[in-house]
Amino acid sequence: xxxxxxxxxxxxxxxxxxxxxxxxxxxxxxxxxxxxxxxxxxxxxxxxxxxxxxxxxxxxxxxxxxxxxxxxxxxxxxxxxxxxxxxxxxxxxxxxxxxxxxxxxxxxxxxxxxxxxxxxxxxxxxxxxxxxxxxxxxxxxxxxxxxxxxxxxxxxxxxxxxxxxxxxxxxxxxxxxxxxxxxxxxxxxxxxxxxxxxxxxxxxxxxxxxxxxxxxxxxxxxxxxxxxxxxxxxxxxxxxxxxxx
Numbered sequence: 100x101x102x103x104x105x106x107x108x109x110x111x112x113x114x115x116x117x118x119x120x121x122x123x124x125x126x127x128x129x130x131x132x133x134x135x136x137x138x139x140x141x142x143x144x145x146x147x148x149x150x151x152x153x154x155x156x157x158x159x160x161x162x163x164x165x166x167x168x169x170x171x172x173x174x175x176x177x178x179x180x181x182x183x184x185x186x187x188x189x190x191x192x193x194x195x196x197x198x199x200x201x202x203x204x205x206x207x208x209x210x211x212x213x214x215x216x217x218x219x220x221x222x223x224x225x226x227x228x229x230x231x232x233x234x235x236x237x238x239x240x241x242x243x244x245x246x247x248x249x250x251x252x253x254x255x256x257x258x259x260x261x262x263x264x265x266x267x268x269x270x271x272x273x274x275x276x277x278x279x280x281x282x283x284x285x286x287x288x289x290x291x292x293x294x295x296x297x298x299x300x301x302x303x304x305x306x307x308x309x310x311x312x313x314x315x316x317x318x319x320x321x322x323x324x325x326x327x328x329x330x331x332x333x334x335x336x337x338x339x340x341x342x343x344x
Contacts (some may be wrong), residue, residue, distance in 0.1 A: 119258060119279040119296075126299040127285070130326050135295060138326070141335040142291040145170050149232025153194040160187045167232075170334035173224045173243070180216035181225065189213050190229070197233030204230075204241055204266040220249075228334075235289035239273035241266055244332060245297055254301040294333060302328035 127135055148167055155163045161182050168178045193210055196202040202210060210226035211219060224242040231240045239245075246253040246269040251262040255269055258276060263269035277287050280296060287293055305328055 119276060120283060122257065122296065122300050123280070123283050123285065126303045127296055130299065132285075134326060135299070138298075138330060138333070138335070139292050139295045141330070142294050142333055143235075143289065145333070145335055146232040146235045146289070146291060149229060150194065150198070153191050153198070153233070155187075157187065164190060167228070168225065171225050171228050171242070172332065172334050173221050174217060177217035177221060181214065181222075182216070184216035185214045193226075193229055194233045197230045197238065200234070200237065202230055202233075203238055204270040206230075207241060207266050223248075231290065235291055239270050239277075239290040240294050240297075241269055241273075244301055245269070245273075254297040254304075257300055257304070295329065298329035298332045299326070301332055302326075 148163070148170070152160070152163055152167060164185075164187070165178055165182045168174050168181050174181060193202065193213060207223060207226050207230065210230060211222040214222045214225055216222075217225070220243065227241040227245075230238045244253055246255045246263060246266075248266065251264070255272060256262055259272055263272055273290065273293055276296070277290060277293050280287055280292065285292065285296070
């Protein structure tokens, strides 16, 4: 996955789509609702894997946690260290507090500091995935590809005239997106549906920019469309058996 500090991730790299309706029309509808819903179901399965960690037996916790970390693209290179250095009791406590509503977007930096084994920005991505998975109906995904707090960039920037200046405000805007998608006939039972629309938006931007930059070299063939890229961004690519067909 391209880093969140890549030029392709900056909100000024391509022209903005100004409304959720525009994004739905140009990024979601062309994929067809059936595969989009399939991708959403994969995201929901991934979030369920996160929740199962809270009660995972001691003998299988490391294996299950490794699978969860694998679903966070930026954390994949640090999987072994994260699993080894982040105490199981701490991860369980984070998930329990998230499920019970004691932890939310405002606490992401604190949660990142409770994890170990990777640079802090990667731990911030993982912290977001843990809180999102613990309570997906209440806490949106705030990984850096969605909203980067240091650079104020990410897929969310495409839906807002003024960038959010805190995780709490970014969460509020994502809540608005969830309601707006419902009015378009794409109800989101959890924030997982919002994840999919954001990933398709981000993947579309990556595809367009990469195509423009690499057209002369023919490498655009590596980016066959936004759907496989979206699956990669969401960390569920490994579960999409037909993604490369």
